Amino acid sequence: MISHATYQAAKFIAPLLNNYFEQYIIDAAGEDKKAHQVNSPSSEFIEALIDAAFWASLRKEEGNSPKISIAFLSPEQTTDPLLFGSRLRLTPRNLTKIAPGVEGSGIHLGVWFDETGLYIWGTTLNIPNYCFVLDVSEPALLVVKHRRLCGFGKFTNVAILKGDEIKVIDENSAFLPDSPQLLNYLLGLNTNTLQTESVNVLIQLAVSMRAHQKGGIILIVPTGSNTWHKSIVHPIQYLIDPVFTNLSKLVNEHSDIISEAFWESTVKKEIDNIAGLSAVDGAIILNDTYELLAFGTKIIKKSGAEQIDKLAFIEPIIGAEVKEIFPGELGGTRHLSAAQFIYDQRDATALVASQDGHFTVFSWSPERNMVQSYRIDTLLI
Incomplete structure (x- = not known):
């Protein structure tokens, strides 16, 4: 038996998530013979999972708010x-x-x-691809995600629920004109292992950079080019x-000679x-092969260049529209200088990265003939 959710957002989003995961597993089955071994939760189960997790997120145990990953x-x-020796019913209290x-x-x-509803059977460090995962990140903040098909680290987010x-x-955001490659991988749309490992490093840099909550800028420049010097204080x-x-x-130099776990651990430490x-105040300069060139650099307008007066703002969520805005509307000095x-x-x-958790990727769009900014914190939580 499943009790009806009292968290209204759970009722609204459950059918959407059920359709997403069912179709996702069907599509994946053509490429991965293990896909059929994973179950998509029904709408009723998704509703119950989200409802229990939401109300649990508002409780405290010994003064601390819970942070849980449910698979x-x-x-x-x-x-x-x-x-566990005995099953625990899935309730906010448990x-x-x-x-x-x-x-x-x-x-x-x-x-x-089972026949009486959802229960907690224990814990695991290993979950299969395509598995439905619900994270309780902070009070009233839930993230629905699944394990990235290739590469390591950050899971692929599907939906964010914060209060109401x-x-x-919106996976289609990756198909907008000149969308940065990083967005494609964050949305889990590319499953080429060799390519994904490289770009996943950039994703992990973004996650690590956002995690220290002090804000910052990383500038990725072409290997072998020194033109970036013209935009930096000397x-x-x-x-x-x-x-x-x-x-x-x-x-x-990633090699099968060393274990995958050891390689991932070593890469994470370097990231x-x-x-x-x-x-540190100022920007990191990193080339596109991940060689560190400088940090704490001060960005200036290139001599003879015009001042940027507008850019395209994009958030990869369903219902959001591409907007042309003034750079100052995005944030403070970091955003404007980037x-x-x-x-x-x-x-x-x-x-x-902003101190408030916002994260933005800037790149040039030849088709739009302007700078485009992707607000991607919803993909990094």
Whole structure:
């Protein structure tokens, strides 16, 4: 038996998510023979999952709000699960009570069903591709996602629920004119392993950079080009000499000789090392092979260049429209300086994190003939 949800957003979004996951698994079955082994939760189960998670997020256990990752799968659909001796019914109280013990990175509460409804059977560190995952990120903030098909790290977000606000990710955003490659991978639309591993590094840089909550800018410039110097104040206080190549070597020399887990762990440490430098006032300069060139740099308008007066603003959620706005409407000095840098250096990309959690990717659109800004924090939560 399933009780009806009292969180109204759960009732609204459940059918949409059910259709999404059912179709997603059907589409994936043509490429992955394991896809049919994963179950999409029914609309009723999705509604119950979201409702329980939402009310649990508003509770506290020993003064702390719960942070939980819930995966919809049976113990037989994972490997080496930790099984509870007795099943726990899926209720806000049970989620809140168990939350302190399952907050570690990569730990998922396993939820399945019997004739009486949904229950928690234990925990797992391993979930299959296409598996429905619901994260309780903070009070009243839930994220529906699934495991990225290739690569490592950040899962692919499907929807964000924050109080009475619902944002459903629009995968078609990746097909807008000149959309940056990073957006394509964040939306989980490219499953080429070799390409994804490289771009996933950029995704992990964005996640790590956003996580330190101090704001920052990373400028990605073409390898072998020095034109970016024209948009930076000299002398550069924190110029890296020789160029720091640890991350670049790890990405380009990825080999089956070392274990996947060891490689991912080593890459993450190097990513966190570089992303941490974005907290220093000024911008990180990184080339497109992930060699660190400088950090703490000050951006200026290129000599003889015009001041940027407008840009395209895009948020990859259903119902959002492309808007042309003044750069100052996006945020503060970071956003304005990053937009000007891309206006002057049109073969570069800029990643900008705000202290309030917003994250924006700037790139040049030849088709629109202007700078475009993608607000992607909904994809990074």
